[in-house]
Amino acid sequence: MATSHNPDHVDHIGHAPAHHRSSLLSYFAVFMTLMVLTVVTVWVSRINLGDLNTPVAMAIAIVKATVVILWFMHVIHSPRMTWIVVISSFLWLAVMFVLFFADYMTRGWPLS
Amino acid sequence: MSDVTLHHGAEHAAEPHKHGHHHPFLQHHFEDLGQQHEASTLGMWFFVAQEILFFGGAFCAYFVYRAMYHDAWKLGSHHQDWKIGAANTIVLIGSSLTMALAVWGAQGARRKFTTLMLVLTLILGGIFVGVKGYEYSVHIHHGLFPGAQTYTNVESAPELTRGVELFMTFYFTMTGLHALHMVIGAGLLLWFIKRTWRGDFGPEYYGPVEIMGLYWHFVDIVWIFLFPLLYLV
Numbered sequence: 001m002a003t004s005h006n007p008d009h010v011d012h013i014g015h016a017p018a019h020h021r022s023s024l025l026s027y028f029a030v031f032m033t034l035m036v037l038t039v040v041t042v043w044v045s046r047i048n049l050g051d052l053n054t055p056v057a058m059a060i061a062i063v064k065a066t067v068v069i070l071w072f073m074h075v076i077h078s079p080r081m082t083w084i085v086v087i088s089s090f091l092w093l094a095v096m097f098v099l100f101f102a103d104y105m106t107r108g109w110p111l112s
Numbered sequence: 113m114s115d116v117t118l119h120h121g122a123e124h125a126a127e128p129h130k131h132g133h134h135h136p137f138l139q140h141h142f143e144d145l146g147q148q149h150e151a152s153t154l155g156m157w158f159f160v161a162q163e164i165l166f167f168g169g170a171f172c173a174y175f176v177y178r179a180m181y182h183d184a185w186k187l188g189s190h191h192q193d194w195k196i197g198a199a200n201t202i203v204l205i206g207s208s209l210t211m212a213l214a215v216w217g218a219q220g221a222r223r224k225f226t227t228l229m230l231v232l233t234l235i236l237g238g239i240f241v242g243v244k245g246y247e248y249s250v251h252i253h254h255g256l257f258p259g260a261q262t263y264t265n266v267e268s269a270p271e272l273t274r275g276v277e278l279f280m281t282f283y284f285t286m287t288g289l290h291a292l293h294m295v296i297g298a299g300l301l302l303w304f305i306k307r308t309w310r311g312d313f314g315p316e317y318y319g320p321v322e323i324m325g326l327y328w329h330f331v332d333i334v335w336i337f338l339f340p341l342l343y344l345v
Contacts, residue, residue, distance in 0.1 A: 019146075019149065019219070021216065021219045021220070022216065024213070024216060027209060027212045027213060027216065028209070030209075030212075031205065031206070031208075031209040034205045034208075035202065035205065038198065038201050038202065038205065038339075041339070041340055041344070042194065042198055042344065045194075045340065045344035054340075054341075054345075057340035057341075057344060058337070058340070060340075061336050061337045061339075061340060064333075064336045065333045065336055065337070068208065068329050068332060068333055068336070069329075069333070071212075072208055072209075072211075072212045072325070072329045072332075073325070073326055073329045073330075074215075074322070078153070079150060081150075081154055082150075082153065082154055082157055085154060085157045085158060085161060086157060086161075088161070089157075089160070089161030089164050089165070090164065092161070092164075092165060093164055093165060093168045096165065096168055096169070096172060097168070097172060100172045100176075101172075101175075101176075104176050104179075
């Protein structure tokens with residue numbers, strides 16, 4: 001489908017309109033990675049690691065989420081502006097968690 | 113009058129040249145489809161960012177109460193069938209794969225393939241929500257819901273009854289919000305199946321399918337965290 005713009009045209013923000021298209025194989029590789037990590041999640045939960053079980057489960061979940069974000073959600077091929085939004089959203093999430101638990105763990109609430 | 117093409121672009125998607133030299137789906141305030149694509153993707157990411165914080169609040173509360181009711185959380189989690197949870201995780205990640213493949217198909221102007229992938233995504237999403245509904249009915253049958261005070265293991269650990277109810281409150285709230293997102297996603301998928309089938313999308317214009325994918329994958333990510341936190345404590 002021909003359109004008005006020259007395929008070589010680079011707009012004023014400085015990026016080409018054409019977008020990256022990942023290979024089919026890469027999507028299946030991502031899927032298999034997520035399947036393996038799901039099996040690992042279940043397997044590791046059955047080993048008694050004491051207080052470490054939940055941190056390990058969350059670490060695996062973070063790896064899975066990162067894989068989804070980078071490849072399924074195409075962030076790895078996205079412009080820097082998208083990276084800034086993605087990273088800052090998790091930065092704000094981290095701020096929420098840190099301030100939340102700084103309060104609950106140190107100020108006489110039941111956790112401290 | 114290229115700036116009015118937006119309003120009747122759908123009917124003329126197959127005739128891109130009818131209204132001059134602009135793509136029928138190029139909105140007049142964008143210079144070209146590339147700029148439009150990036151602006152809409154970025155906008156969707158801002159939406160996803162607030163969704164991350166929305167669910168993040170629930171996860172914060174979950175961890176505080178889990179620390180306060182440690183034993184009750186373990187007992188409540190043992191009432192979940194991890195095999196069903198794991199199977200549903202596979203179904204949902206499978207739906208993310210078909211969603212990603214739908215975007216791939218739209219990028220390559222494979223109309224039938226993209227439609228098929230969207231239909232598969234809808235079916236897998238439907239299976240997920242159906243299984244969730246089955247799990248809910250089992251919990252309710254066993255009196256495992258907030259306020260019931262009757263759950264089956266009450267004899268073994270009566271002091272944990274209220275704590276287990278609190279766990280189930282988090283369970284129903286978090287999986288319920290997640291399932292609500294799934295249902296909204298399923299509605300959107302129906303609309304995208306219709307649009308894809310009539311040929312709206314192609315290599316020049318697949319941004320909406322990409323955005324649909326961002327939403328679907330985000331909902332998948334929420335479940336990736338919910339599964340170990342609710343089924344494998």
